Amino acid sequence: MLDHTDLKIIQELTHNSRMTMKELGDKVHLTGQAAATRVAKLEEQGVVEGYTVKVNxxxxxxxxxxxxxxxxxxxxxxxxxxxxxxxxxxxxxxxxxxxxxxxxxxxxxxxxxxxxxxxxxxxxxxxxxxxxxxxxxxx
CATH class of the missing domain: 3.30.70.920 (Lrp/AsnC effector binding domain/regulation of amino acid metabolism (RAM) domain)
Structure with missing residues:
Protein backbone atom coordinates (compact mmCIF):
# COMPACT_ATOMS: atom_id res chain seq x y z
CA MET A 1 0.00 0.00 0.00
CA LEU A 2 1.32 3.42 -0.91
CA ASP A 3 1.56 6.06 1.79
CA HIS A 4 1.41 9.85 1.49
CA THR A 5 5.19 10.11 0.94
CA ASP A 6 5.12 7.53 -1.87
CA LEU A 7 2.32 9.45 -3.58
CA LYS A 8 4.26 12.71 -3.23
CA ILE A 9 7.37 11.04 -4.70
CA ILE A 10 5.33 9.84 -7.68
CA GLN A 11 3.90 13.33 -8.15
CA GLU A 12 7.34 14.95 -8.06
CA LEU A 13 8.88 12.38 -10.44
CA THR A 14 5.96 12.88 -12.82
CA HIS A 15 6.79 16.59 -13.00
CA ASN A 16 10.57 16.11 -13.25
CA SER A 17 12.08 12.64 -13.35
CA ARG A 18 15.56 14.10 -13.89
CA MET A 19 15.90 15.66 -10.45
CA THR A 20 18.55 14.31 -8.14
CA MET A 21 17.56 12.14 -5.21
CA LYS A 22 18.71 14.94 -2.91
CA GLU A 23 16.33 17.38 -4.65
CA LEU A 24 13.54 14.82 -4.46
CA GLY A 25 14.26 14.19 -0.79
CA ASP A 26 14.11 17.93 -0.05
CA LYS A 27 10.69 18.15 -1.74
CA VAL A 28 9.23 15.20 0.20
CA HIS A 29 11.05 15.87 3.51
CA LEU A 30 13.45 12.92 3.36
CA THR A 31 17.20 12.56 2.96
CA GLY A 32 18.46 11.89 -0.54
CA GLN A 33 19.32 8.31 0.45
CA ALA A 34 15.86 7.70 1.93
CA ALA A 35 14.26 9.10 -1.23
CA ALA A 36 16.43 6.83 -3.39
CA THR A 37 15.42 3.83 -1.28
CA ARG A 38 11.73 4.72 -1.68
CA VAL A 39 12.10 5.16 -5.46
CA ALA A 40 13.90 1.81 -5.75
CA LYS A 41 11.08 0.16 -3.80
CA LEU A 42 8.47 1.77 -6.10
CA GLU A 43 10.40 0.48 -9.12
CA GLU A 44 10.65 -3.05 -7.66
CA GLN A 45 6.89 -3.06 -6.97
CA GLY A 46 6.21 -2.03 -10.57
CA VAL A 47 4.56 1.22 -9.51
CA VAL A 48 7.24 3.20 -11.36
CA GLU A 49 7.65 1.38 -14.67
CA GLY A 50 10.20 3.66 -16.28
CA TYR A 51 11.22 7.17 -17.18
CA THR A 52 10.62 8.98 -20.44
CA VAL A 53 11.22 12.17 -22.35
CA LYS A 54 8.30 14.34 -23.39
CA VAL A 55 8.94 15.66 -26.91
CA ASN A 56 7.10 18.63 -28.40
Missing part, protein backbone atom coordinates in the same frame (compact mmCIF):
# COMPACT_ATOMS: atom_id res chain seq x y z
CA UNK A 57 6.05 16.97 -31.67
CA UNK A 58 4.96 20.25 -33.24
CA UNK A 59 8.47 21.68 -32.82
CA UNK A 60 10.00 18.73 -34.69
CA UNK A 61 7.63 19.05 -37.62
CA UNK A 62 4.58 16.97 -36.68
CA UNK A 63 2.06 19.81 -36.80
CA UNK A 64 -1.10 17.77 -37.53
CA UNK A 65 -2.49 16.18 -34.35
CA UNK A 66 -5.47 13.87 -34.83
CA UNK A 67 -7.71 11.55 -32.84
CA UNK A 68 -9.24 8.79 -34.93
CA UNK A 69 -12.12 6.67 -33.71
CA UNK A 70 -11.90 3.32 -35.46
CA UNK A 71 -14.78 0.97 -36.25
CA UNK A 72 -13.52 -2.37 -37.58
CA UNK A 73 -15.37 -3.83 -40.55
CA UNK A 74 -15.37 -7.42 -39.33
CA UNK A 75 -15.18 -9.36 -36.09
CA UNK A 76 -11.56 -10.20 -36.90
CA UNK A 77 -9.49 -7.23 -35.85
CA UNK A 78 -6.15 -8.79 -36.84
CA UNK A 79 -5.76 -7.01 -40.21
CA UNK A 80 -6.41 -3.66 -38.54
CA UNK A 81 -4.11 -4.44 -35.59
CA UNK A 82 -1.35 -5.55 -37.96
CA UNK A 83 -1.72 -2.28 -39.87
CA UNK A 84 -1.46 -0.20 -36.69
CA UNK A 85 1.72 -2.05 -35.67
CA UNK A 86 3.35 -0.82 -38.88
CA UNK A 87 2.41 2.82 -38.20
CA UNK A 88 4.59 3.62 -35.17
CA UNK A 89 5.87 6.75 -36.94
CA UNK A 90 2.37 8.26 -36.70
CA UNK A 91 0.53 6.48 -33.87
CA UNK A 92 1.33 7.93 -30.45
CA UNK A 93 -1.36 6.07 -28.50
CA UNK A 94 -3.67 3.22 -29.38
CA UNK A 95 -6.61 2.43 -27.10
CA UNK A 96 -9.25 -0.27 -27.19
CA UNK A 97 -12.45 1.56 -26.23
CA UNK A 98 -16.15 1.11 -25.62
CA UNK A 99 -18.75 3.44 -27.06
CA UNK A 100 -18.97 4.62 -30.66
CA UNK A 101 -15.94 2.73 -31.90
CA UNK A 102 -13.68 -0.21 -31.23
CA UNK A 103 -10.37 1.68 -30.98
CA UNK A 104 -9.07 5.22 -30.57
CA UNK A 105 -5.84 6.34 -32.21
CA UNK A 106 -3.90 9.43 -31.25
CA UNK A 107 -1.69 10.30 -34.21
CA UNK A 108 0.74 12.96 -35.45
CA UNK A 109 1.52 13.85 -39.04
CA UNK A 110 3.86 16.24 -40.80
CA UNK A 111 1.16 17.33 -43.24
CA UNK A 112 -2.49 16.93 -44.14
CA UNK A 113 -1.36 14.98 -47.20
CA UNK A 114 0.39 12.48 -44.94
CA UNK A 115 -2.77 12.23 -42.81
CA UNK A 116 -4.85 11.68 -45.94
CA UNK A 117 -2.63 8.80 -47.08
CA UNK A 118 -2.79 7.26 -43.60
CA UNK A 119 -6.61 7.43 -43.72
CA UNK A 120 -6.71 5.85 -47.20
CA UNK A 121 -4.55 2.99 -45.90
CA UNK A 122 -6.57 2.69 -42.67
CA UNK A 123 -9.82 2.53 -44.62
CA UNK A 124 -8.68 -0.75 -46.19
CA UNK A 125 -9.07 -2.31 -42.73
CA UNK A 126 -11.64 -0.23 -40.87
CA UNK A 127 -14.01 2.71 -40.96
CA UNK A 128 -13.13 5.78 -38.94
CA UNK A 129 -14.24 9.12 -37.57
CA UNK A 130 -11.60 11.86 -37.57
CA UNK A 131 -11.10 14.68 -35.05
CA UNK A 132 -8.29 17.20 -35.57
CA UNK A 133 -6.76 19.04 -32.62
CA UNK A 134 -7.10 22.80 -33.15
CA UNK A 135 -5.35 23.95 -29.99
CA UNK A 136 -3.76 22.18 -27.03
CA UNK A 137 -3.84 23.73 -23.56
CA UNK A 138 -1.07 22.37 -21.34
CA UNK A 139 -1.54 21.88 -17.61
Missing amino acids: KKKIGYAVHAFITVMTQSTSHHPYLNFVETQTKHVENHYKISGEGCYMLECRFVSHEQLDQFLVDLNRHANYKLSIVINHQSK
Whole structure:
Protein backbone atom coordinates (compact mmCIF):
# COMPACT_ATOMS: atom_id res chain seq x y z
CA MET A 1 0.00 0.00 0.00
CA LEU A 2 1.32 3.42 -0.91
CA ASP A 3 1.56 6.06 1.79
CA HIS A 4 1.41 9.85 1.49
CA THR A 5 5.19 10.11 0.94
CA ASP A 6 5.12 7.53 -1.87
CA LEU A 7 2.32 9.45 -3.58
CA LYS A 8 4.26 12.71 -3.23
CA ILE A 9 7.37 11.04 -4.70
CA ILE A 10 5.33 9.84 -7.68
CA GLN A 11 3.90 13.33 -8.15
CA GLU A 12 7.34 14.95 -8.06
CA LEU A 13 8.88 12.38 -10.44
CA THR A 14 5.96 12.88 -12.82
CA HIS A 15 6.79 16.59 -13.00
CA ASN A 16 10.57 16.11 -13.25
CA SER A 17 12.08 12.64 -13.35
CA ARG A 18 15.56 14.10 -13.89
CA MET A 19 15.90 15.66 -10.45
CA THR A 20 18.55 14.31 -8.14
CA MET A 21 17.56 12.14 -5.21
CA LYS A 22 18.71 14.94 -2.91
CA GLU A 23 16.33 17.38 -4.65
CA LEU A 24 13.54 14.82 -4.46
CA GLY A 25 14.26 14.19 -0.79
CA ASP A 26 14.11 17.93 -0.05
CA LYS A 27 10.69 18.15 -1.74
CA VAL A 28 9.23 15.20 0.20
CA HIS A 29 11.05 15.87 3.51
CA LEU A 30 13.45 12.92 3.36
CA THR A 31 17.20 12.56 2.96
CA GLY A 32 18.46 11.89 -0.54
CA GLN A 33 19.32 8.31 0.45
CA ALA A 34 15.86 7.70 1.93
CA ALA A 35 14.26 9.10 -1.23
CA ALA A 36 16.43 6.83 -3.39
CA THR A 37 15.42 3.83 -1.28
CA ARG A 38 11.73 4.72 -1.68
CA VAL A 39 12.10 5.16 -5.46
CA ALA A 40 13.90 1.81 -5.75
CA LYS A 41 11.08 0.16 -3.80
CA LEU A 42 8.47 1.77 -6.10
CA GLU A 43 10.40 0.48 -9.12
CA GLU A 44 10.65 -3.05 -7.66
CA GLN A 45 6.89 -3.06 -6.97
CA GLY A 46 6.21 -2.03 -10.57
CA VAL A 47 4.56 1.22 -9.51
CA VAL A 48 7.24 3.20 -11.36
CA GLU A 49 7.65 1.38 -14.67
CA GLY A 50 10.20 3.66 -16.28
CA TYR A 51 11.22 7.17 -17.18
CA THR A 52 10.62 8.98 -20.44
CA VAL A 53 11.22 12.17 -22.35
CA LYS A 54 8.30 14.34 -23.39
CA VAL A 55 8.94 15.66 -26.91
CA ASN A 56 7.10 18.63 -28.40
CA LYS A 57 6.05 16.97 -31.67
CA LYS A 58 4.96 20.25 -33.24
CA LYS A 59 8.47 21.68 -32.82
CA ILE A 60 10.00 18.73 -34.69
CA GLY A 61 7.63 19.05 -37.62
CA TYR A 62 4.58 16.97 -36.68
CA ALA A 63 2.06 19.81 -36.80
CA VAL A 64 -1.10 17.77 -37.53
CA HIS A 65 -2.49 16.18 -34.35
CA ALA A 66 -5.47 13.87 -34.83
CA PHE A 67 -7.71 11.55 -32.84
CA ILE A 68 -9.24 8.79 -34.93
CA THR A 69 -12.12 6.67 -33.71
CA VAL A 70 -11.90 3.32 -35.46
CA MET A 71 -14.78 0.97 -36.25
CA THR A 72 -13.52 -2.37 -37.58
CA GLN A 73 -15.37 -3.83 -40.55
CA SER A 74 -15.37 -7.42 -39.33
CA THR A 75 -15.18 -9.36 -36.09
CA SER A 76 -11.56 -10.20 -36.90
CA HIS A 77 -9.49 -7.23 -35.85
CA HIS A 78 -6.15 -8.79 -36.84
CA PRO A 79 -5.76 -7.01 -40.21
CA TYR A 80 -6.41 -3.66 -38.54
CA LEU A 81 -4.11 -4.44 -35.59
CA ASN A 82 -1.35 -5.55 -37.96
CA PHE A 83 -1.72 -2.28 -39.87
CA VAL A 84 -1.46 -0.20 -36.69
CA GLU A 85 1.72 -2.05 -35.67
CA THR A 86 3.35 -0.82 -38.88
CA GLN A 87 2.41 2.82 -38.20
CA THR A 88 4.59 3.62 -35.17
CA LYS A 89 5.87 6.75 -36.94
CA HIS A 90 2.37 8.26 -36.70
CA VAL A 91 0.53 6.48 -33.87
CA GLU A 92 1.33 7.93 -30.45
CA ASN A 93 -1.36 6.07 -28.50
CA HIS A 94 -3.67 3.22 -29.38
CA TYR A 95 -6.61 2.43 -27.10
CA LYS A 96 -9.25 -0.27 -27.19
CA ILE A 97 -12.45 1.56 -26.23
CA SER A 98 -16.15 1.11 -25.62
CA GLY A 99 -18.75 3.44 -27.06
CA GLU A 100 -18.97 4.62 -30.66
CA GLY A 101 -15.94 2.73 -31.90
CA CYS A 102 -13.68 -0.21 -31.23
CA TYR A 103 -10.37 1.68 -30.98
CA MET A 104 -9.07 5.22 -30.57
CA LEU A 105 -5.84 6.34 -32.21
CA GLU A 106 -3.90 9.43 -31.25
CA CYS A 107 -1.69 10.30 -34.21
CA ARG A 108 0.74 12.96 -35.45
CA PHE A 109 1.52 13.85 -39.04
CA VAL A 110 3.86 16.24 -40.80
CA SER A 111 1.16 17.33 -43.24
CA HIS A 112 -2.49 16.93 -44.14
CA GLU A 113 -1.36 14.98 -47.20
CA GLN A 114 0.39 12.48 -44.94
CA LEU A 115 -2.77 12.23 -42.81
CA ASP A 116 -4.85 11.68 -45.94
CA GLN A 117 -2.63 8.80 -47.08
CA PHE A 118 -2.79 7.26 -43.60
CA LEU A 119 -6.61 7.43 -43.72
CA VAL A 120 -6.71 5.85 -47.20
CA ASP A 121 -4.55 2.99 -45.90
CA LEU A 122 -6.57 2.69 -42.67
CA ASN A 123 -9.82 2.53 -44.62
CA ARG A 124 -8.68 -0.75 -46.19
CA HIS A 125 -9.07 -2.31 -42.73
CA ALA A 126 -11.64 -0.23 -40.87
CA ASN A 127 -14.01 2.71 -40.96
CA TYR A 128 -13.13 5.78 -38.94
CA LYS A 129 -14.24 9.12 -37.57
CA LEU A 130 -11.60 11.86 -37.57
CA SER A 131 -11.10 14.68 -35.05
CA ILE A 132 -8.29 17.20 -35.57
CA VAL A 133 -6.76 19.04 -32.62
CA ILE A 134 -7.10 22.80 -33.15
CA ASN A 135 -5.35 23.95 -29.99
CA HIS A 136 -3.76 22.18 -27.03
CA GLN A 137 -3.84 23.73 -23.56
CA SER A 138 -1.07 22.37 -21.34
CA LYS A 139 -1.54 21.88 -17.61
